[in-house]
Amino acid sequence: xxxxxxxxxxxxxxxxxxxxxxxxxxxxxxxxxxxxxxxxxxxxxxxxxxxxxxxxxxxxxxxxxxxxxxxxxxxxxxxxxxxxxxxxxxxxxxxxxxxxxxxxxxxxxxxxxxxxxxxxxxxxxxxxxxxxxxxxxxxxxxxxxxxxxxxxxxxxxxxxxxxxxxxxxxxxxxxxxxxxxxxxxxxxxxxxxxxxxxxxxxxxxxxxxxxxxxxxxxxxxxxxxxxxxxxxxxxxxxxx
Amino acid sequence: xxxxxxxxxxxxxxxxxxxxxxxxxxxxxxxxxxxxxxxxxxxxxxxxxxxxxxxxxxxxxxxxxxxxxxxxxxxxxxxxxxxxxxxxxxxxxxxxxxxxxxxxxxxxxxxxxxxxxxxxxxxxxxxxxxxxxxxxxxxxxxxxxxxxxxxxxxxxxxxxxxxxxxxxxxxxxxxxxxxxxxxxxxxxxxxxxxxxxxxxxxxxxxxxxxxxxxxxxxxxxxxxxxxxxxxxxxxxxxxx
Numbered sequence: 001x002x003x004x005x006x007x008x009x010x011x012x013x014x015x016x017x018x019x020x021x022x023x024x025x026x027x028x029x030x031x032x033x034x035x036x037x038x039x040x041x042x043x044x045x046x047x048x049x050x051x052x053x054x055x056x057x058x059x060x061x062x063x064x065x066x067x068x069x070x071x072x073x074x075x076x077x078x079x080x081x082x083x084x085x086x087x088x089x090x091x092x093x094x095x096x097x098x099x100x101x102x103x104x105x106x107x108x109x110x111x112x113x114x115x116x117x118x119x120x121x122x123x124x125x126x127x128x129x130x131x132x133x134x135x136x137x138x139x140x141x142x143x144x145x146x147x148x149x150x151x152x153x154x155x156x157x158x159x160x161x162x163x164x165x166x167x168x169x170x171x172x173x174x175x176x177x178x179x180x181x182x183x184x185x186x187x188x189x190x191x192x193x194x195x196x197x198x199x200x201x202x203x204x205x206x207x208x209x210x211x212x213x214x215x216x217x218x219x220x221x222x223x224x225x226x227x228x229x230x231x232x233x234x235x236x237x238x239x240x
Numbered sequence: 241x242x243x244x245x246x247x248x249x250x251x252x253x254x255x256x257x258x259x260x261x262x263x264x265x266x267x268x269x270x271x272x273x274x275x276x277x278x279x280x281x282x283x284x285x286x287x288x289x290x291x292x293x294x295x296x297x298x299x300x301x302x303x304x305x306x307x308x309x310x311x312x313x314x315x316x317x318x319x320x321x322x323x324x325x326x327x328x329x330x331x332x333x334x335x336x337x338x339x340x341x342x343x344x345x346x347x348x349x350x351x352x353x354x355x356x357x358x359x360x361x362x363x364x365x366x367x368x369x370x371x372x373x374x375x376x377x378x379x380x381x382x383x384x385x386x387x388x389x390x391x392x393x394x395x396x397x398x399x400x401x402x403x404x405x406x407x408x409x410x411x412x413x414x415x416x417x418x419x420x421x422x423x424x425x426x427x428x429x430x431x432x433x434x435x436x437x438x439x440x441x442x443x444x445x446x447x448x449x450x451x452x453x454x455x456x457x458x459x460x461x462x463x464x465x466x467x468x469x470x471x472x473x474x475x476x477x478x479x480x
Contacts, residue, residue: 001436002460072458095465138459179478196241217478218312219378220242225335228465232472238419238457 001031002136003040003048006065017041017051019061027053027061042141043067071141075100075231075240076187078163082109082194084223086119090130092224093121097134097144099231100240105163107149107156109202111194117150152202160209164189169211172230173203180214182233190230192223241271242376243280243288246305257281257291259301267293267301282381283307311381313480315340316427317471318403322349322434324463326359330370332464333361337374337384339471340480345403347389347396349442351434357390392442400449404429409451412470413443420454422473430470432463 004026010017019027027033035056041063042048048071051063083106084092096104108117120126127146135141149155168184171191191198191206198206203213221229231237244266250257259267267273275296281303282288288311291303323346324332336344348357360366367386375381389395408424411431431438431446438446443453461469471477 091464098459098461098465099469100459137462140459182476215478217480219338219340219380219477219480221338222377224331225338225468228468229339229472229477232469233477236422237459237469237473238455240457240459 001040002026003042003139003141004051005042005044005132005136005141006051007044011043011065015065017063017065019063020059024059024061027056033061039063040139041065041067042071042135042139045142047071048139048141072100072139073240074102074142075235077101077231077234078103078105078167078187078189079227080105080107080160080163080189080191081223081227082107082192082198083112083116085113085195086116086121088222088224089116089119090121092227093127093130093146094134094137095224095227097131097140098138099228099237100138100140101231102142102144103147104144105147105149105155108152109194110152110199111196122148153205156202156205156209160189160206160211164210169209170214171198171203171206171211172216172226173198173213174215174218174220176213176215178212178214180216180230180233183236184234188234190234192226192230195223241280242266243282243379243381244291245282245284245372245376245381246291247284251283251305252302255305257303257305259303260299264299264301267296273301279303280379281305281307282311282375282379285382287311288379288381312340312379314342314382315471315475315480317341317474318343318345318407318427318429319467320345320347320400320403320429320431321463321467322347322432322438323352323356325353325356325435326361328462328464329356329359330361332467333367333370333386334374334377335464335467337371337380338378339374339468339477340378340380341471342382342384343387344384345387345389345395348392349434350392350439351436362388393445396442396445396449400429400446400451404450409449410454411438411443411446411451412456412466413438413453414455414458414460416453416455418452418454420456420470420473423476424474428474430474432466432470435463 037053041051047067048069049067051065055062168188277293281291287307288309289307291305295302408428
């Protein structure tokens with residue numbers, strides 16, 4: 001069962017929360033919840049626990065909330081993605097949130113279509129909504145940070161070296177000689193290119209900043225498949 | 241660049257194929273192809289190579305085809321999925337095909353909504369279309385087999401033991417004690433439940449047939465995320 005993620009303004013007092021909107025609709029239509037039921041809840045960026053439904057009607061649900069457990073550990077991974085196609089971007093965000101990625105950078109690349117940056121999925125509200133869906137699926141509470149960088153060169157030259165400090169830097173690029181490492185025991189920064197890949201210039205710039213080029217075999221995967229495949233290869237899911 | 245997958249009836253003669261429909265549209269609108277261009281092609285269940293565009297207009301494209309390389313190796317995995325929600329099912333099929341899964345069984349379970357079985361995505365034509373999209377993405381040619389089993393109990397009692405013979409049988413089920421194994425060097429059969437999971441009865445039947453219950457950590461994943469995460473854990477992507 002998904003978690004209901006509670007935000008600060010849902011709380012009327014410590015231990016008492018009121019839900020409406022999407023989460024109320026979910027209680028009614030998916031969970032078929034009733035007064036007296038207990039459901040998994042979590043406080044954003046806080047602990048997880050249980051919500052006891054005290055009151056439930058068409059307008060709102062009132063929960064007595066006990067938060068007694070930590071959320072699952074975060075992945076020690078910074079993910080840098082050339083901005084994906086909008087529909088896929090929504091799903092990738094949800095996937096990242098459910099897998100425990102807490103730091104996501106969306107960057108430009110030559111093969112990123114300009115129109116991708118116009119997507120409404122990039123508004124603060126929509127970003128939060130999709131990240132929340134992923135967190136609720138996986139029963140996590142720590143909201144990932146999403147950074148938008150529409151200029152490739154300034155990002156790679158001025159910011160990326162700092163992000164890489166003390167971490168293993170990787171750019172997943174088909175055709176390279178080196179296999180992607182497996183089972184890391186250190187934090188990493190992973191760059192994934194657009195459909196059609198990073199250009200040779202872009203790969204060079206990423207390498208200059210400190211990223212090692214690695215491949216995942218001969219099968220070319222869409223970014224929404226590559227992300228879970230790479231994450232599962234880099235880190236043991238059972239630990240996160 | 242995606243492969244264009246050529247079926248037997250595309251060939252006018254050995255080495256000469258004619259494309260129309262979706263693949264012609266792709267040549268025009270995505271690849272912006274022109275006469276003289278060379279594109280990656282593969283023969284279904286055969287080798288991969290190159291198509292040299294001899295003739296290209298609004299109705300068809302004629303290619304001189306040379307097939308000189310084997311496709312990537314198949315995954316030694318049989319995937320048994322409780323029938324997913326239709327929109328997700330399309331994507332899961334494409335993901336399975338792109339990752340190299342060649343044997344897919346769609347089974348019923350208590351929490352599979354009856355309406356899922358009505359989806360048009362289960363027609364032979366649509367199955368082939370989505371598997372083809374996945375193969376073209378990953379540049380593979382071997383078409384996966386898809387088997388539909390709408391009755392859980394007869395499948396698990398009468399067919400599953402035979403599928404498991406000589407293979408490692410696994411059912412991914414949250415909350416179990418045992419971690420999902422990693423880096424197998426043997427063929428496996430992997431069962432994944434519906435949203436909400438297999439029921440205790442279903443897990444017991446799968447165990448009786450010979451499947452070991454394993455978990456993937458505390459994060460509950462949607463099936464379209466669980467499939468690539470599990471496959472990447474079980475087998476080294478770089479070898480397939």
